[in-house]
Amino acid sequence: MQPVIQLQDIRKVYHTGEVDVHAVRGVTLDISRGEFVALMGASGSGKSTMMNIIGCLDRPTGGSYLLDGLDVSQLNRDELADIRNQKIGFVFQGFNLLSRTSALENVELPMLYSRQRLAGPELRERALKALDTVGLGDRAGHKPNQLSGGQQQRVAIARALSNQPALLLADEPTGNLDTRTSAEIMGVFQKLNDQGITIVMVTHELDIAQYTRRMVVMRDGRVVSDTPVANRLHAETELRRLQEEQKAAQLTG
Amino acid sequence: MRYLVILKVAFRALRRNKLRTALTMLGIVIGVGAVIAMVGIGNGAKAQVESRIAALGQNVIMVFSGSITRGGVHTGFGGAGTLTVEDALAMQKEVPGVSAVSPEVRSSAQIMAGNNNWSTSLMGEGVDYLTIRQWDLSDGAMFTEADTRASAKVCVLGKTTADKLFPDEDPVGKVIRIKNVPVKVLGVLKSKGVSMFGSDQDDTVLMPYTTAMKRFAGVTTLRSINVQASTAGQMAEVQKGITDLLRQRHRIQGGRDDDFMLRNQQELAETMSATTEVMTALLAAIASVSLLVGGIGIMNIMLVSVTERTREIGIRMAVGARGRDILLQFLIEAVVLSSTGGLLGVLLGVGGARLITMIKEWPTLVSANSIIIAFVFSAAVGVFFGFYPARKASQLDPIDALRYE
Numbered sequence: 001m002q003p004v005i006q007l008q009d010i011r012k013v014y015h016t017g018e019v020d021v022h023a024v025r026g027v028t029l030d031i032s033r034g035e036f037v038a039l040m041g042a043s044g045s046g047k048s049t050m051m052n053i054i055g056c057l058d059r060p061t062g063g064s065y066l067l068d069g070l071d072v073s074q075l076n077r078d079e080l081a082d083i084r085n086q087k088i089g090f091v092f093q094g095f096n097l098l099s100r101t102s103a104l105e106n107v108e109l110p111m112l113y114s115r116q117r118l119a120g121p122e123l124r125e126r127a128l129k130a131l132d133t134v135g136l137g138d139r140a141g142h143k144p145n146q147l148s149g150g151q152q153q154r155v156a157i158a159r160a161l162s163n164q165p166a167l168l169l170a171d172e173p174t175g176n177l178d179t180r181t182s183a184e185i186m187g188v189f190q191k192l193n194d195q196g197i198t199i200v201m202v203t204h205e206l207d208i209a210q211y212t213r214r215m216v217v218m219r220d221g222r223v224v225s226d227t228p229v230a231n232r233l234h235a236e237t238e239l240r241r242l243q244e245e246q247k248a249a250q251l252t253g
Numbered sequence: 254m255r256y257l258v259i260l261k262v263a264f265r266a267l268r269r270n271k272l273r274t275a276l277t278m279l280g281i282v283i284g285v286g287a288v289i290a291m292v293g294i295g296n297g298a299k300a301q302v303e304s305r306i307a308a309l310g311q312n313v314i315m316v317f318s319g320s321i322t323r324g325g326v327h328t329g330f331g332g333a334g335t336l337t338v339e340d341a342l343a344m345q346k347e348v349p350g351v352s353a354v355s356p357e358v359r360s361s362a363q364i365m366a367g368n369n370n371w372s373t374s375l376m377g378e379g380v381d382y383l384t385i386r387q388w389d390l391s392d393g394a395m396f397t398e399a400d401t402r403a404s405a406k407v408c409v410l411g412k413t414t415a416d417k418l419f420p421d422e423d424p425v426g427k428v429i430r431i432k433n434v435p436v437k438v439l440g441v442l443k444s445k446g447v448s449m450f451g452s453d454q455d456d457t458v459l460m461p462y463t464t465a466m467k468r469f470a471g472v473t474t475l476r477s478i479n480v481q482a483s484t485a486g487q488m489a490e491v492q493k494g495i496t497d498l499l500r501q502r503h504r505i506q507g508g509r510d511d512d513f514m515l516r517n518q519q520e521l522a523e524t525m526s527a528t529t530e531v532m533t534a535l536l537a538a539i540a541s542v543s544l545l546v547g548g549i550g551i552m553n554i555m556l557v558s559v560t561e562r563t564r565e566i567g568i569r570m571a572v573g574a575r576g577r578d579i580l581l582q583f584l585i586e587a588v589v590l591s592s593t594g595g596l597l598g599v600l601l602g603v604g605g606a607r608l609i610t611m612i613k614e615w616p617t618l619v620s621a622n623s624i625i626i627a628f629v630f631s632a633a634v635g636v637f638f639g640f641y642p643a644r645k646a647s648q649l650d651p652i653d654a655l656r657y658e
Contacts, residue, residue, distance in 0.1 A: 090571050096571070113578060
């Protein structure tokens with residue numbers, strides 16, 4: 001089967017000031033359907049730039065990028081916007097929900113910009129379904145400030161899913177969350193991945209990367225290692241372990 | 254993106270900062286209100302001038318005796334004494350398109366009635382004078398052709414004169430004394446108010462021109478002749494007919510100046526309307542400046558709004574909003590802001606015009622046209638001043654916008 005993402009010698013050069021900054025220096029990578037990949041690296045390794053290119057927020061200076069079989073490396077702004085809308089779901093570190101807007105309306109947002117026009121009721125139905133998938137069906141009317149961090153990130157995941165994208169792209173999705181909530185969110189991702197959704201996640205935390213199936217490590221704009229995750233963590237067992245630890249702490253304390 | 258959703262988003266964004274929205278809107282409210290009220294004042298003045306000119310009569314041509322110069326001294330119009338009663342009668346008979354002619358002489362006199370006396374202007378006129386001026390009697394009757402032929406000692410009083418001489422009585426049938434000559438009052442005129450030159454048209458006594466010439470003014474020539482053309486379309490033709498007739502009758506050689514002068518109320522109307530139109534335009538221009546300032550306020554606030562909502566713009570772009578979607582969203586927000594202001598401004602303008610009429614007793618005329626134009630203009634202000642901030646928003650880079658704190 002054709003890979004969802006085919007990167008061929010991707011390069012990105014920023015022309016800032018007198019020196020050119022080579023953020024990405026030739027990355028070749030295939031990600032197949034149903035994979036769960038952690039893109040890792042220290043800051044300055046070029047992983048954020050890769051993330052922006054994979055997410056069609058930015059264009060590479062060189063190389064070719066086939067997303068879902070379509071060459072997106074030469075598209076213009078509007079075409080990239082359509083690709084983001086149809087093929088990619090974003091989950092950010094800071095959740096990036098519209099404040100003062102209900103969870104349901106946040107989830108509806110990508111569908112509003114969709115070229116295929118959905119009728120109001122169908123829109124609502126799909127948004128509610130996406131919220132159900134992340135376990136927040138009963139919080140549809142809540143505003144972001146009435147939700148916890150974990151719940152906000154679930155709304156963001158529901159929003160990313162609402163247009164049924166080919167790829168879910170998460171940028172440090174647990175960066176603003178505590179260990180327990182992080183495990184919960186990773187559980188959501190694992191569940192979605194088990195249903196066949198392709199996920200690429202950028203992170204610098206090794207223990208979070210352990211939840212994925214494949215780890216790609218970058219350094220200085222190049223891929224330095226690409227290995228399957230050996231001791232994969234499962235969110236359910238991790239949560240149970242965390243719970244027991246907490247109980248033990250209470251008993252001893 | 255659906256327009257309804259965009260509208261909803263726009264209203265939500267405007268509700269978020271109620272005070273800011275209200276203050277921004279106030280600029281447009283005042284601008285539109287000022288335009289409507291000012292144009293209302295201008296149009297009111299114009300309508301008043303026009304009605305006063307119309308009060309002169311319909312299709313009226315005034316023929317004045319020319320001026321003469323004797324020993325370096327110019328007499329005023331009417332001073333030359335070149336117009337005669339025969340000229341007037343000839344116009345009636347010989348110029349086609351003339352429907353009525355009234356010879357006119359003027360004088361002034363102290364008038365007495367019982368214990369009251371009043372100084373007023375005497376107007377010797379033809380029988381058709383009231384028809385020409387579209388002036389009605391409130392009481393009694395006009396003098397007749399027979400009175401004119403007989404130089405009868407009869408008169409019709411203007412409203413003011415009647416009130417001064419007969420404060421508590423009905424003047425019809427009474428006798429007044431003008432220069433000690435007893436004159437019988439046949440009727441009283443309806444009030445015509447102040448002329449556009451500021452004189453009280455009701456402060457007068459009307460009598461047959463024959464009576465005025467022989468008994469009171471002591472003149473043999475006319476001051477002027479009022480001529481009415483049958484239709485407005487015949488005005489030019491009648492004017493030419495009169496000119497030709499008078500030149501011929503006065504034996505004026507070709508190439509020499511007329512010894513008479515023609516005026517019609519259209520010319521007057523045009524001059525006066527032009528004056529008030531300039532005034533209206535000036536008022537509107539001043540008011541437009543405040544609308545412009547309001548527009549700049551909108552632009553300012555939209556720029557602030559774009560900066561504040563950079564992150565929101567980034568989110569929308571990340572989930573697939575095109576530049577055009579963002580542009581439209583902010584543009585509609587600006588237009589909603591300005592046209593809501595415009596709507597309130599219309600109310601303010603109409604109310605303000607009413608208030609001015611009430612307090613200052615200036616006539617104002619707020620036309621549907623000026624309301625529509627002012628409202629459409631306010632929406633256009635929104636588009637014009639909202640475009641730059643909206644374009645700025647639409648051209649943001651999604652990565653930078655998402656990273657914006």
